[in-house]
Amino acid sequence: MGKAVLVIKGGEVLDETGRRRADVAIGAEGDVVGVGADLDGNRVIDAGGCLVTPGLVDLHTHLRQPGREEAETVESGSRAAALGGYTAVVAMPNTEPAIDCASVVREVIELGAKALCDVTPAGAITRGRAGVELAPMAEMAALGVHLFTDDGAGVQDARLMRRAMEYATSLGVTLGQHCEDESLAAGGHMHEGEWSSRLGIPGIPALAEELMVWRDIALSRLTGAPVHFLHLSTAGSIELVRAAKAEGLAVTAEATPHHFTLTHAEVVGYDPLFKVNPPLRSVEDVVAVKAGLADGTIDAIATDHAPHAQETKEAPFDEAPPGMVGLETALALATTELGLPVEAVLTLLSWRPARIAGLAAEHGGPVAVGRPANLCVIDPTATWVVDPATSASRSRNNPFAGRTLTGRVRHTMLRGEPVVLDGEAQR
Amino acid sequence: MRHLLSIADLDVDVIEQVMTLTDSFVEVGERRIPKVPTLRGRTVVSLFYEESTRTRLSFETAAKRLSADVMTFSVGSSSVKKGESLRDTVQTIEAMGVDAIVVRHGSAGVPRQVANWVEAGGVRVINAGDGAHEHPTQALLDCYTLRERLGSLRGMRIAIVGDVKHSRVARSNIAAFTVLGAHVTLVAPPTLLPESLVGWPVEVSHDLDAELPKVDAVYLLRMQQERQTEALVPSLREYTACYGLTARRAELMADGAVILHPGPMNRGVEIAAEVAECPSSVITRQVANGVAVRMAVLFLLLAAEGGDVADE
Numbered sequence: 061m062g063k064a065v066l067v068i069k070g071g072e073v074l075d076e077t078g079r080r081r082a083d084v085a086i087g088a089e090g091d092v093v094g095v096g097a098d099l100d101g102n103r104v105i106d107a108g109g110c111l112v113t114p115g116l117v118d119l120h121t122h123l124r125q126p127g128r129e130e131a132e133t134v135e136s137g138s139r140a141a142a143l144g145g146y147t148a149v150v151a152m153p154n155t156e157p158a159i160d161c162a163s164v165v166r167e168v169i170e171l172g173a174k175a176l177c178d179v180t181p182a183g184a185i186t187r188g189r190a191g192v193e194l195a196p197m198a199e200m201a202a203l204g205v206h207l208f209t210d211d212g213a214g215v216q217d218a219r220l221m222r223r224a225m226e227y228a229t230s231l232g233v234t235l236g237q238h239c240e241d242e243s244l245a246a247g248g249h250m251h252e253g254e255w256s257s258r259l260g261i262p263g264i265p266a267l268a269e270e271l272m273v274w275r276d277i278a279l280s281r282l283t284g285a286p287v288h289f290l291h292l293s294t295a296g297s298i299e300l301v302r303a304a305k306a307e308g309l310a311v312t313a314e315a316t317p318h319h320f321t322l323t324h325a326e327v328v329g330y331d332p333l334f335k336v337n338p339p340l341r342s343v344e345d346v347v348a349v350k351a352g353l354a355d356g357t358i359d360a361i362a363t364d365h366a367p368h369a370q371e372t373k374e375a376p377f378d379e380a381p382p383g384m385v386g387l388e389t390a391l392a393l394a395t396t397e398l399g400l401p402v403e404a405v406l407t408l409l410s411w412r413p414a415r416i417a418g419l420a421a422e423h424g425g426p427v428a429v430g431r432p433a434n435l436c437v438i439d440p441t442a443t444w445v446v447d448p449a450t451s452a453s454r455s456r457n458n459p460f461a462g463r464t465l466t467g468r469v470r471h472t473m474l475r476g477e478p479v480v481l482d483g484e485a486q487r
Numbered sequence: 488m489r490h491l492l493s494i495a496d497l498d499v500d501v502i503e504q505v506m507t508l509t510d511s512f513v514e515v516g517e518r519r520i521p522k523v524p525t526l527r528g529r530t531v532v533s534l535f536y537e538e539s540t541r542t543r544l545s546f547e548t549a550a551k552r553l554s555a556d557v558m559t560f561s562v563g564s565s566s567v568k569k570g571e572s573l574r575d576t577v578q579t580i581e582a583m584g585v586d587a588i589v590v591r592h593g594s595a596g597v598p599r600q601v602a603n604w605v606e607a608g609g610v611r612v613i614n615a616g617d618g619a620h621e622h623p624t625q626a627l628l629d630c631y632t633l634r635e636r637l638g639s640l641r642g643m644r645i646a647i648v649g650d651v652k653h654s655r656v657a658r659s660n661i662a663a664f665t666v667l668g669a670h671v672t673l674v675a676p677p678t679l680l681p682e683s684l685v686g687w688p689v690e691v692s693h694d695l696d697a698e699l700p701k702v703d704a705v706y707l708l709r710m711q712q713e714r715q716t717e718a719l720v721p722s723l724r725e726y727t728a729c730y731g732l733t734a735r736r737a738e739l740m741a742d743g744a745v746i747l748h749p750g751p752m753n754r755g756v757e758i759a760a761e762v763a764e765c766p767s768s769v770i771t772r773q774v775a776n777g778v779a780v781r782m783a784v785l786f787l788l789l790a791a792e793g794g795d796v797a798d799e
Contacts, residue, residue, distance in 0.1 A: 257681035260595040260619030260658060265682075329603075330596025374574040376594030378618070 064101030071107025075426045076411045086433040090476030107437045113406050114424045115147025115434040117413040119314050120362035127156025132367040132454050138175030139452040142479045144387040145469035147434035148178040148423045154212035160184035160195040165203045176479045182207040185224050191216050201231045206418030209236035214272050225285035236288040239272035249378045251324040251339040264339050266294040273297045277304045286310035291364050293319045293338040295348030302357040312416050314362035317393040320349045332373045332380030333459045360413035363390045367455030385453050389460050395467030437471035444468050490602045490612040493621045494662040508783035509631050526555035529586040534560045536592040542615050546589045549781035577601050587611040595620035611788040619653045626659035628780040632773050636745050641668035646698045648674040649708030652681050656749045678719040699739040706747045710757045723756050737762045745769050
């Protein structure tokens with residue numbers, strides 16, 4: 061065993077190989093140097109009563125930098141991520157300018173080098189996310205970009221999406237789709253149904269999502285390219301993905317905490333805090349998302365952390381931008397609301413998303429000697445009340461304010477550095 | 488009642504109270520000097536983010552007949568053009584010490600948001616129409632007008648014809664008519680109906696000719712030109728052919744049945760010019776009653792308990 065500079069003591073290690081009572085020793089290089097009983101080191105971090113797990117990985121984070129620094133920065137967003145137990149996040153490319161070429165990829169990677177978690181940019185599929193011509197995907201892939209998406213919008217043109225998929229197969233990258241057919245969704249601001257009709261708010265039908273899920277499954281079948289479905293929200297989408305997986309197609313999917321906890325009925329007070337895209341759906345859809353998470357149809361929980369400055373959310377419902385923050389509440393919402401064993405929750409939050417993001421070498425792997433110490437220490441029984449005012453995010457658009465949750469991140473280790481200790485960010 | 492945001496918030500007793508008060512204010516309106524000092528010293532602001540002639544004038548006339556001071560916040564010539572947010576505008580108006588804000592906005596829910604923002608102060612908020620959500624004072628004046636002609640709404644059959652999907656008037660009227668005991672049938676092509684009618688206490692028909700002989704009142708909604716470009720109807724001509732109240736169709740109505748329209752009318756589209764002027768039409772009564780109903784609403788929200796309605 062190498063020399064331990066730090067030992068996480070008294071916890072129960074939980075990773076995809078199982079659970080065992082063990083201390084975890086971390087060496088000067090930030091690697092795990094020992095896992096076992098009664099380990100010693102210069103510095104001891106208490107994990108009594110806690111789970112020591114691989115750090116969480118978010119496939120879907122909007123860090124807003126460059127361009128919208130008043131809402132979030134790589135630094136503030138990564139701090140929120142670390143507090144939420146994340147050691148890696150995928151930064152969505154709908155920045156200003158968009159992450160659609162090597163220079164912006166480099167900028168985000170540089171900003172991420174000083175962050176409190178690993179920040180890996182997703183690249184846009186099309187230039188400027190305009191859906192017209194392919195972005196230089198190979199150039200971005202050479203810098204380590206693994207996931208490509210025009211998130212915020214879906215690639216509308218089927219021929220262009222087909223070309224993107226064909227091209228992607230030569231690069232070994234994955235295309236992520238924000239599934240929304242604009243011809244059906246345009247002008248809508250919430251889920252189309254009972255509540256939109258009653259409230260007089262134009263709706264976005266479930267079919268707008270499902271139509272594109274169907275199309276991209278068919279394109280994946282045609283091209284062989286892997287496709288990852290972002291933030292699935294409807295029962296129909298989940299059924300399509302279930303069938304595609306049964307067929308053996310290379311499809312993966314994620315769902316957000318708000319889509320397994322909130323419904324369109326929340327919009328009754330017209331508070332834009334509850335405006336999000338895809339919109340909050342029906343009770344039946346929430347049930348289907350939970351079932352999809354339980355049976356593995358949905359591979360990962362992703363936050364779609366979407367910070368917005370306060371004043372933009374204090375606007376009429378149909379003028380306010382869609383989106384909610386989520387990095388600091390995802391784990392606790394999953395442990396509180398899903399009714400799944402904690403192993404299953406961490407599968408959805410850590411090792412599966414790490415693989416989809418192409419980050420499995422560094423994140424989400426077993427807690428074992430020689431692996432980088434990207435770890436999260438969770439107190440599974442701690443209860444706490446969500447208070448947006450104490451968030452590390454620059455934004456406060458949190459729809460869960462006042463909710464009592466069970467399960468809390470106590471410490472987060474980034475390559476052996478305790479970036480969060482006892483729920484406090486260390487820098 | 489703290490604010491008037493939605494008919495759905497009101498129970499039968501409050502609507503009856505508004506009707507009774509309206510009787511008094513109709514009487515005030517018939518006086519040589521149609522003005523009472525009830526709201527002297529109170530300030531009412533009309534905050535209209537959407538063009539409106541009749542509703543704004545009706546509210547301002549109502550407030551003035553109650554001796555309130557009236558301020559008009561006209562969006563076109565204001566700080567809104569300089570980029571001021573809705574919330575900042577509302578805070579500015581609230582800071583001036585006003586008593587009531589009458590708000591009209593193109594987005595559903597804005598009056599509710601404004602009411603939440605002024606919750607700490609004593610300001611009352613009245614919804615003068617919000618997007619496709621509600622237009623509660625229109626529904627109240629429609630109920631009053633129908634009672635003038637039909638006596639009571641209990642058991643009456645009312646057809647609401649046209650663009651229900653985009654209509655705040657329809658949403659408020661469905662709630663008001665049904666809570667007062669009327670049966671409502673929506674008559675429109677499927678493209679102009681809300682996508683979901685779950686929980687709506689209505690029947691639906693696509694055959695106006697079949698409905699007209701059965702109804703005590705027909706309520707025509709304004710048909711907007713842009714519905715044609717949105718491909719919700721193939722043409723206004725076809726809409727009129729299927730759903731317009733033409734002179735021929737008006738003859739299908741029973742004796743004593745009445746015709747309503749919230750205005751402004753598209754003569755020759757949803758209603759034929761001669762039908763608008765016929766004895767069954769109560770369209771001008773609606774406008775006249777609008778002032779008295781809005782006086783009743785302002786009185787309910789702003790006058791002290793036990794204040795005298797018609798104190799001269």
